[in-house]
Amino acid sequence: MQKKWIVLSLGLFFSFNVAAEDNSSTSTSNKEYHQTMAAQQASAAYEGDPSVIFPVYAKHGMVVSEHELASQVGLDILKEGGNAVDAAVGVAFALAVVLPNAGNIGGGGFMLAYDKKNQKVRAIDFREVAPLNANKNSFLTENGAVIDGKSINTHYASGVPGTVAGLEYAWKQGGKLPWKKIINPAIKLADKGFEVSPALEKKLSNSASLLGRWEATRAIFFKNNQPLKNGDLLVQKDLAKSLRLIAKHGAKAFYEGDIADKIAAEMKPYNWITKQDLENYKVIEREPIWGTYKGYQIAIMPPPSSGGVHIIQILNILERWPLYQWGQNSARTIHYMVEAMKLAYVDRAKYLGDPDFVSVPVKGLISKQYADELAKKITPKASTVAAVNPGNPFPYESEETTHFSVVDKEGNAVSVTYTLNGNFGNGIVVKGTGILLNNEMDDFALKPGVANIYGLMGSAANQVEVGKRPLSSMSPAFVFHNNQLHLVTGSPGGARIITTVLQMILNDIEFNLNPAEATAAARVHHQLLPNELRVEKPLSIDTINLLKKRGHKVVTKASMGKTQTIKVNPNGILEGASDTRNPDGKVMGY
Ligand code: DON
Secondary structure (H helix, E strand, C coil): CHHHHHHHHHHHHHHHHHHHHHHHHHCCCHHHHHHHHHHHHHHHHHCCCCCCCCCEEECCCEEEECCHHHHHHHHHHHHCCCCHHHHHHHHHHHHHHHCCCCCCCCCEEEEEEEECCCCEEEEEEECCECCCCCCCCCCECCCCCECCCHHHHCHHHCCECCHHHHHHHHHHHHCCCCHHHHHHHHHHHHHHCEECCHHHHHHHHHCHHHHCCCHHHHHHHEECCEECCCCCEECCHHHHHHHHHHHHHCCHHHHCCHHHHHHHHHHHHHCCCCHHHHHHCCCEEECCEEEEECCEEEEECCCCECHHHHHHHHHHHHCCCCHHHHCCCCHHHHHHHHHHHHHHHHHHHHHCCCCCCCCCCHHHHCCHHHHHHHHHCCCCCCCCCCCCCCCCCCCCCCCCEEEEEEECCCCCEEEEEEECCCCCCCCCEECCCCEECCCHHHHCCCCCCCCCCCCCCCCHHHCCCCCCCCCECCCCEEEEECCEEEEEECCCCCCHHHHHHHHHHHHHHCCCCCHHHHHHCCCEECCCCCCCEEECCCCCHHHHHHHHHCCCCEEECCCCCCCEEEEECCCCCEEEEECCCCCCCEEEEC
16 A cells, blocks of 8 residues: 555656646747757857768769669769659669569559749659459458458559559659650669669568469569578569560550550459559649648648648647757657657548548648647646557558659759558569569558558548548658758658658757758657557667656667658758668769
8 A cells, every 4th residue: 555655656746747847848938949049050060060970962963762773773864964853763663673672663652743943842642542343341251350461462452553654644744854764774673683682681581471472473582492682683574574665655554555464364363453443543643731840841742641641730739849959859859749649640540541532631630720729638748548449450560662862953853652562562473574563452441440550540531442542651751941942851661651751850950960860860659559659779768768757658669761861951962861771772962
């Protein structure tokens, strides 16, 4: 009994202390806060460049991607007079060859393209769609239970791919160089092959059972019945053939021609994607979402990505607090950040879906007034999950989407996140094409209240419907300052994309870190369900203990995200960083 009292009074004492501490700093006036910031920046300037880790600098153009060979393709295109769109299309096709776990032509994604002359940001949606044969019961047993694995590792896991149509659309709108010229480097890489890196060896070996089930897949990624190893040459002759057809006939080859025939033949025994589905596929150009944070403007992907909505929503909540003064990755900053994240993920599960099928209250979700309401719910102690029914999150750790960023010498920029969803998608190569298929159907809410592979919950708003795009978290982003492009960023990471991109934006605007420092900083994540505050290894144990005292269940797990970022300084100098969470990534500029 006595012991209980001691624990209880210690608890009360502590929460009182935390509350008192938070209130005192929350009441710091804006003026004081800006004075502190100005003083710190002035002293940094006095001491010289305050950076501790340096980005790569360039004057004219820059490409940042998850593979050196793909970044090289982009850089060559820029140097040959191509613009950011040309380079991005070249990089996307090259990544389909050299980053087979995530780069793709059998998947889908989103592109933001900034046209400097016209001061316009295009948001190009080439997300996969549910085929004509799909319906809301496609992944359920007769009794309404979710069929284990059907949306992950079978032919039914694939949505109708959008990548090839999306890249052609972007190039037709804004490219300069001939289509063939920008695809040629990818054809060469597929034809001649490239060396498997230690990172790719690890990915192949982790996915050996997924890939090993299909003969056409084994023929490419296995040697002597084992996945390829570091130093082996990965040659993809069929993929080179498919790319050649796309170079010659454009996206038509994929959606109506020879490749379409092969995809339909592969799918026929399963009665899933048909030629009709491929012919019907449409790229959609959307208005980006715009938000503001402390004088900066953010342009970001709208639904069917949830990323833009929730990054702006979280920034709106956080804008009222002097995070810079509280310190980057201090327990107090992390606490307020993750409490805001939790509120956003509740809304994600409830409201978000394909805007062509359901009405998503975007304006309300990203309004400053709504953020004022939400901020009132945040206290110095960790909130509970009471508002949402706990689900049964699937313990899956895929990090296999990919992002790349490009800026050209005119100041145009492209930010692309595209994916097969899980590592190597469903692991199925369409026979005779070398093309790996996505497993994006798992991003639908297969059954309201049942989590997907990222532990994400959904409602009827994200149920499977013919022609519908599954809800995504992919968040290619631009930040502007004084009407000038300031930052290009994005990341893979499933549910963690939203919080990773959020932290990149905060690390830049709020904490004044250069792209390399912003990338290296330890990341945190909370999506309410599961109710755990996930942190990366380098977060200090002192900070973790303070977070535990606030009531958080802190877990240290695998790294989160692989950001690819370019900062554009007011004098035009570019600073780039490729996330070393994938050591194959590379930033290249000239
Ligand atoms: O669209 C989405 O949100 C997911 N399919 C992204 C998957 C992903 O990022 C996997 N790995 N990082």
